[in-house]
Amino acid sequence: MFLTLRTNWIILMLAVVLMSATVLYARTWSGFAAVIMVLSVLKFLLVAFYFMEMSKAHPAWRAILTVFAVIVAAAVVLMK
Amino acid sequence: MNESGIAADVIETPDTKDFFYPPGGILLWIIILLELFTFGIAIVIFMYSAGQERAVFETSAQQLNITIGSINTVVLLTSGYCMAKCVHLFRRGEVTRSKKQLLATLILGLVFMVLKAVEYEHKATEGLTLGTNTYFDFYWMLTGFHLVHVATGMVILLWWNVTMQRKPQGEALGNLEAGAAFWHLCDLIWLLLFPVLYLIF
Numbered sequence: 612m613f614l615t616l617r618t619n620w621i622i623l624m625l626a627v628v629l630m631s632a633t634v635l636y637a638r639t640w641s642g643f644a645a646v647i648m649v650l651s652v653l654k655f656l657l658v659a660f661y662f663m664e665m666s667k668a669h670p671a672w673r674a675i676l677t678v679f680a681v682i683v684a685a686a687v688v689l690m691k
Numbered sequence: 692m693n694e695s696g697i698a699a700d701v702i703e704t705p706d707t708k709d710f711f712y713p714p715g716g717i718l719l720w721i722i723i724l725l726e727l728f729t730f731g732i733a734i735v736i737f738m739y740s741a742g743q744e745r746a747v748f749e750t751s752a753q754q755l756n757i758t759i760g761s762i763n764t765v766v767l768l769t770s771g772y773c774m775a776k777c778v779h780l781f782r783r784g785e786v787t788r789s790k791k792q793l794l795a796t797l798i799l800g801l802v803f804m805v806l807k808a809v810e811y812e813h814k815a816t817e818g819l820t821l822g823t824n825t826y827f828d829f830y831w832m833l834t835g836f837h838l839v840h841v842a843t844g845m846v847i848l849l850w851w852n853v854t855m856q857r858k859p860q861g862e863a864l865g866n867l868e869a870g871a872a873f874w875h876l877c878d879l880i881w882l883l884l885f886p887v888l889y890l891i892f
Contacts, residue, residue, distance in 0.1 A: 669710040690738035
């Protein structure tokens with residue numbers, strides 16, 4: 612595995628902190644929604660690939676999850 | 692298994708590179724994909740409705756408690772870490788340490804549910820219930836269905852915790868991996884719901 616479970620958890624916590632900082636200090640910025648959704652997709656993929664061990668699964672499963680997360684996030688940002 | 696709860700051999704696992712054997716099993720992954728697509732479609736419909744009633748969605752979202760939502764995100768992600776660690780330890784044959792991680796997962800799941808109940812209670816006292824407006828209809832339905840998933844996950848994990856040592860280790864590992872995959876599904880759904888409901892408006 613590329614990341615250990617603990618390293619993955621630390622990155623996830625940092626992403627939560629970064630997200631909170633964005634909410635506190637950059638709410639009025641035009642790219643706010645995009646930053647929030649990019650961080651959400653990052654967390655989604657870290658959980659799926661490392662906690663759910665999909666990094667060890669067939670590439671088709673990884674592709675399905677990645678495409679799904681990106682489509683939902685893109686739809687949210689575009690429809691905002 | 693020896694007295695310290697460490698099994699003599701590391702448990703053999705199937706080749707997860709095979710398309711039909713993803714971690715947790717193909718049947719569970721069909722359910723996971725269906726659940727994710729359902730919530731994904733609901734989020735898209737939520738965003739479409741936001742476009743129709745922008746002012747309502749913006750004022751309603753301000754009434755949610757971002758602090759509780761953020762704490763719940765940390766709690767759920769940490770429970771996901773404990774669950775992943777539980778499977779990892781069980782696979783290495785360290786059953787006693789694995790059970791401790793499973794217990795930590797269950798406690799964190801309970802913390803999530805208590806915080807959600809506190810949030811629901813606040814919203815209900817403020818009169819922000821189903822039927823208040825479109826935003827709160829989505830809020831109650833989406834977070835409610837997610838909470839049902841968390842509760843179901845807890846029941847599954849509690850059952851594995853009770854029956855883990857009664858089954859042959861290979862079968863127990865398969866069950867544990869499936870339970871873990873379902874638990875992580877709750878993480879995945881929350882990671883999409885939290886920013887959309889609490890943050891972006």
